[in-house]
Amino acid sequence: MASCTSSQVARFFLAVSCLLCLAAVSNVKALSTFVTVSQDGGPLALKVDKDGTYKVTIDGTTWLESHNTFFTIDGTMYSTMDGSLKVSTGPMMHSGVNPRLGSFEEIDIIWEAMDPKTTKIMTSFQVYSEVSAVVFTQNFTLGGLTGTSCGDKNGLSTGFPTFKVAETMKKDLGYLAYGELFLSLQSIGNWMLPVKVMGSGLYSAPLTLFNRTKHTMVLSPFKEFMVSSMVFDDASDAIMQGIMGMIAEIPKDFVHQTVVYFGRERSIKNSMYEWGHTLLKQYNTVRYKQKDVTLNYIGYWTDGGAFYYYNTELNKTYEQTLIDVKAEADRLFIPYKYYQLDSWWYFKGIAGGVKNWTAMPSVFPHGAGYLHKQLGHPFAAHNRYWASDTVYAKKNGGKWNFIVEKEKAIPQDTEFWDYLLSSSKKEWGLTLYEQDWLNDEFEGLHCTLENVTVARKWLMDMGQAAMVNDMTIQYCMPMARHLLQTVEIPHMNQARASGDYHPGNGQWNIGLSSIIYHALDIRPFKDNFRTNSADEHHPKYGSEPVPFLQTVIAIYSTAPVGPSDSIGFTNVTLLNRTMSSDGLLLQPSRPMMAVDGYMLNIAFPGENIGVTGLIWSSYSNVSGAIYGSILSIDTYATIKVYPNDVDLEMLQPSVAYLDQRSDDTIQMFDDTHPIILMPSSPDKFQLWQTAPTFMFRNQTWAILGEVEKLVPFSPKRFQSTEISDSDIILQLMAGPREQINIQVMTNSMLWMVTCHTDMAGPLEVHIMDKNSYKCQN
Numbered sequence: 177m178a179s180c181t182s183s184q185v186a187r188f189f190l191a192v193s194c195l196l197c198l199a200a201v202s203n204v205k206a207l208s209t210f211v212t213v214s215q216d217g218g219p220l221a222l223k224v225d226k227d228g229t230y231k232v233t234i235d236g237t238t239w240l241e242s243h244n245t246f247f248t249i250d251g252t253m254y255s256t257m258d259g260s261l262k263v264s265t266g267p268m269m270h271s272g273v274n275p276r277l278g279s280f281e282e283i284d285i286i287w288e289a290m291d292p293k294t295t296k297i298m299t300s301f302q303v304y305s306e307v308s309a310v311v312f313t314q315n316f317t318l319g320g321l322t323g324t325s326c327g328d329k330n331g332l333s334t335g336f337p338t339f340k341v342a343e344t345m346k347k348d349l350g351y352l353a354y355g356e357l358f359l360s361l362q363s364i365g366n367w368m369l370p371v372k373v374m375g376s377g378l379y380s381a382p383l384t385l386f387n388r389t390k391h392t393m394v395l396s397p398f399k400e401f402m403v404s405s406m407v408f409d410d411a412s413d414a415i416m417q418g419i420m421g422m423i424a425e426i427p428k429d430f431v432h433q434t435v436v437y438f439g440r441e442r443s444i445k446n447s448m449y450e451w452g453h454t455l456l457k458q459y460n461t462v463r464y465k466q467k468d469v470t471l472n473y474i475g476y477w478t479d480g481g482a483f484y485y486y487n488t489e490l491n492k493t494y495e496q497t498l499i500d501v502k503a504e505a506d507r508l509f510i511p512y513k514y515y516q517l518d519s520w521w522y523f524k525g526i527a528g529g530v531k532n533w534t535a536m537p538s539v540f541p542h543g544a545g546y547l548h549k550q551l552g553h554p555f556a557a558h559n560r561y562w563a564s565d566t567v568y569a570k571k572n573g574g575k576w577n578f579i580v581e582k583e584k585a586i587p588q589d590t591e592f593w594d595y596l597l598s599s600s601k602k603e604w605g606l607t608l609y610e611q612d613w614l615n616d617e618f619e620g621l622h623c624t625l626e627n628v629t630v631a632r633k634w635l636m637d638m639g640q641a642a643m644v645n646d647m648t649i650q651y652c653m654p655m656a657r658h659l660l661q662t663v664e665i666p667h668m669n670q671a672r673a674s675g676d677y678h679p680g681n682g683q684w685n686i687g688l689s690s691i692i693y694h695a696l697d698i699r700p701f702k703d704n705f706r707t708n709s710a711d712e713h714h715p716k717y718g719s720e721p722v723p724f725l726q727t728v729i730a731i732y733s734t735a736p737v738g739p740s741d742s743i744g745f746t747n748v749t750l751l752n753r754t755m756s757s758d759g760l761l762l763q764p765s766r767p768m769m770a771v772d773g774y775m776l777n778i779a780f781p782g783e784n785i786g787v788t789g790l791i792w793s794s795y796s797n798v799s800g801a802i803y804g805s806i807l808s809i810d811t812y813a814t815i816k817v818y819p820n821d822v823d824l825e826m827l828q829p830s831v832a833y834l835d836q837r838s839d840d841t842i843q844m845f846d847d848t849h850p851i852i853l854m855p856s857s858p859d860k861f862q863l864w865q866t867a868p869t870f871m872f873r874n875q876t877w878a879i880l881g882e883v884e885k886l887v888p889f890s891p892k893r894f895q896s897t898e899i900s901d902s903d904i905i906l907q908l909m910a911g912p913r914e915q916i917n918i919q920v921m922t923n924s925m926l927w928m929v930t931c932h933t934d935m936a937g938p939l940e941v942h943i944m945d946k947n948s949y950k951c952q953n
């Protein structure tokens with residue numbers, strides 16, 4: 177590894193450090209030494225040597241150094257490490273503009289491999305100014321490659337960029353890595369650790385590095401997500417990004433990209449959010465959420481863990497069972513606005529794959545259309561991998577293009593998806609298409625692992641059809657690549673963030689997966705849950721020990737809230753805490769996530785930084801005021817936390833109180849008044865709420881909100897707050913025949929504003945003084 181000494185730096189002082197200077201040298205073709213490109217005014221810089229090695233620096237300190245650039249050509253790997261890949265031309269510099277992300281400085285290198293054809297391949301680096309990113313490109317503009325498979329699906333056929341953490345930085349960098357299905361492997365550590373656990377190969381995921389002051393860098397694919405992998409090589413301690421190992425051929429003009437993003441804020445989570453936002457911006461994607469009934473209203477679920485998962489009422493069909501669920505809901509005023517059908521409803525074929533995605537007469541004797549009319553609400557419906565005997569494939573006499581292999585098949589046909597989704601919507605009210613078994617469809621075929629276009633086309637066609645038909649998609653069993661691919665798929669707006677629910681298992685623990693889901697603006701779904709701990713007599717499942725925690729996690733996830741109890745067992749009192757009278761979910765502004773301090777504490781052990789134990793937080797932001805929520809689930813000792821410890825950027829001093837406390841205890845909460853969290857566990861968790869204080873009529877006020885709801889100041893309920901000289905005005909959305917109780921604090925007195933509604937719709941509340949208020953429809 178060529179690492180420049182300071183004397184070399186002085187001798188070859190060609191380094192340019194601002195955009196204006198760069199513009200002046202942009203005509204320079206090949207630089208004979210090395211070049212440094214810095215972000216305009218930002219901390220991020222890149223240094224490229226004439227031998228093609230490179231470094232990423234932050235404020236002049238090297239965080240990452242290059243490792244080994246390689247390409248597999250006709251079965252042989254050519255690499256810089258063994259000298260079989262060399263710089264042919266470059267580094268060359270020029271400026272450019274990306275219409276989405278703004279101006280950049282680019283450095284290009286043309287490599288030459290020592291193969292019989294002396295193959296040439298271009299790579300480039302783009303250092304952006306407006307966004308805090310460096311993009312690394314493998315550009316096959318000079319020609320495609322054949323024989324690129326390295327024979328290992330968890331390996332890489334090409335490697336660029338590849339990195340090692342600079343030796344001097346190892347002890348200063350913590351990491352947050354993900355892996356496995358649902359990103360259920362979550363690993364936090366220090367880069368000094370001799371063994372680091374993280375997803376690698378097919379199950380690789382974005383990697384986050386952070387230092388003690390929460391300055392944060394994220395490494396991830398930036399393009400061609402379905403065929404991009406990261407390989408972490410324990411032996412060399414190197415992180416390598418490239419095209420996945422079994423790809424057989426790379427077509428001419430193929431472009432593969434990786435991004436290194438450095439957060440502008442001193443915050444792990446906010447930096448990750450900025451990274452995800454940059455990906456979405458690059459693809460001009462704004463996720464479609466507003467009108468999705470499943471994200472906004474309560475629904476009834478029948479998937480794994482649910483009472484009616486491959487299980488009906490005794491001697492009854494699924495059709496009759498769901499009609500009975502609906503009758504019970506009407507009786508108890510549970511306003512389910514959709515029903516979820518799991519894999520029990522359609523025809524299976526070879527190897528359990530889906531043959532014909534329509535209702536089996538044995539489950540719905542009168543058809544799904546009839547049931548839709550009986551229930552009066554739309555369906556969310558499950559689908560899995562396609563069987564090789566699927567009726568839709570041309571090969572089997574169907575109308576559409578599928579690649580059919582031995583057991584599984586995969587559609588490669590935009591029209592197919594349009595047919596499937598539009599006919600399902602029209603005939604039986606499909607509103608959410610749930611694509612499950614994403615990993616099996618991807619890993620269970622050769623074409624998805626060997627061909628660079630097949631997997632992306634499968635997901636893009638599905639997403640396009642959802643958009644055209646005004647529907648949404650939920651992903652289940654996603655690998656990180658599926659989630660990343662959806663930065664091009666606006667109607668995929670939610671995905672399962674942990675394994676299958678079974679009463680009593682720990683899959684509610686989504687505080688770390690929610691961070692990366694939220695960064696990509698995907699709602700992290702915890703799956704269905706039971707609201708009751710009584711024995712519901714299911715042949716397969718036991719009873720749920722912590723229904724209250726399940727409900728708290730569900731509403732704070734901002735994803736669907738899907739109760740799944742047996743008829744007669746739903747705890748409506750508990751469900752009523754999540755919604756308004758018409759089933760509108762009263763969610764916070766962002767998903768509840770593990771606090772940064774939790775990660776700091778694990779990454780820098782023994783240093784007494786961060787917080788010990790599992791603590792999550794979230795907030796509702798209404799008219800710029802922050803109403804925080806803090807959940808402590810697994811803390812062993814008594815812990816003091818201040819707003820900064822729990823990632824609550826409060827502009828005003830606040831008050832804090834415990835959910836469901838038996839008295840009127842309320843306390844100050846600011847940089848000098850901490851909350852004391854008592855030891856907690858899943859069945860003895862603590863949920864704290866905070867509300868900003870303000871001066872009105874010479875008194876200290878705080879509007880705590882609907883303390884009987886789990887999220888007392890949800891922006892779904894409270895649209896705005898305004899304080900004038902004479903009154904406080906709250907704009908609300910109310911359900912029909914609803915009583916809304918808003919708790920208010922004046923000085924240290926607590927009292928209630930109560931409004932009654934007849935019809936659903938906006939409500940304006942004017943508060944003049946203690947116990948002097950009016951509610952207007």
Ligand SMILES: *[C@@H]1O[C@H](CO)[C@@H](O)[C@H](O)[C@H]1NC(C)=O
Nearest residue numbers: 298300313315316317318431
């Ligand atoms: C790939 O290289 C070609 C030729 O230099 C260039 O026109 C194109 O913009 C490059 N693509 C990317 C994504 O950099």
Ligand SMILES: *[C@@H]1O[C@H](CO)[C@@H](O)[C@H](O)[C@H]1NC(C)=O
Nearest residue numbers: 234235237348387388389391
């Ligand atoms: C973390 O990195 C930033 C950016 O280089 C630096 O300013 C800060 O001092 C670092 N923090 C520590 C504790 O080293």
Ligand SMILES: *[C@@H]1O[C@H](CO)[C@@H](O)[C@H](O)[C@H]1NC(C)=O
Nearest residue numbers: 488489490491492493496500
């Ligand atoms: C269900 O069917 C079985 C067999 O036909 C019958 O013995 C049983 O009484 C039925 N149970 C109910 C609740 O109808």
Ligand SMILES: *[C@@H]1O[C@H](CO)[C@@H](O)[C@H](O)[C@H]1NC(C)=O
Nearest residue numbers: 532533534535536567568574
């Ligand atoms: C799929 O099954 C339905 C019955 O649910 C049937 O009407 C339809 O013809 C089948 N589709 C094909 C292509 O065989």
Ligand SMILES: *[C@@H]1O[C@H](CO)[C@@H](O)[C@H](O)[C@H]1NC(C)=O
Nearest residue numbers: 425427579588627628629630
């Ligand atoms: C990849 O698959 C597509 C769709 O079947 C096909 O058109 C293309 O030729 C394949 N590419 C290679 C390199 O085999």
Ligand SMILES: *[C@@H]1O[C@H](CO)[C@@H](O)[C@H](O)[C@H]1NC(C)=O
Nearest residue numbers: 707708709724747748749750
């Ligand atoms: C229903 O939930 C409420 C709130 O958590 C709880 O107080 C009550 O005991 C539960 N009821 C039953 C029957 O479990």
Ligand SMILES: *[C@@H]1O[C@H](CO)[C@@H](O)[C@H](O)[C@H]1NC(C)=O
Nearest residue numbers: 508509748749752756757914
């Ligand atoms: C739940 O809320 C609905 C609508 O506000 C109400 O009619 C019902 O009585 C409540 N149920 C319980 C058990 O509190």
Ligand SMILES: *[C@@H]1O[C@H](CO)[C@@H](O)[C@H](O)[C@H]1NC(C)=O
Nearest residue numbers: 765797798799800801802825
């Ligand atoms: C809260 O919302 C306001 C806009 O109303 C926005 O400017 C501010 O950044 C938000 N704050 C947080 C912490 O989300």
Ligand SMILES: *[C@@H]1O[C@H](CO)[C@@H](O)[C@H](O)[C@H]1NC(C)=O
Nearest residue numbers: 871872873874875901902945
């Ligand atoms: C607030 O206090 C000031 C000074 O004590 C007084 O002049 C003013 O009238 C008071 N305002 C109200 C609304 O009570």
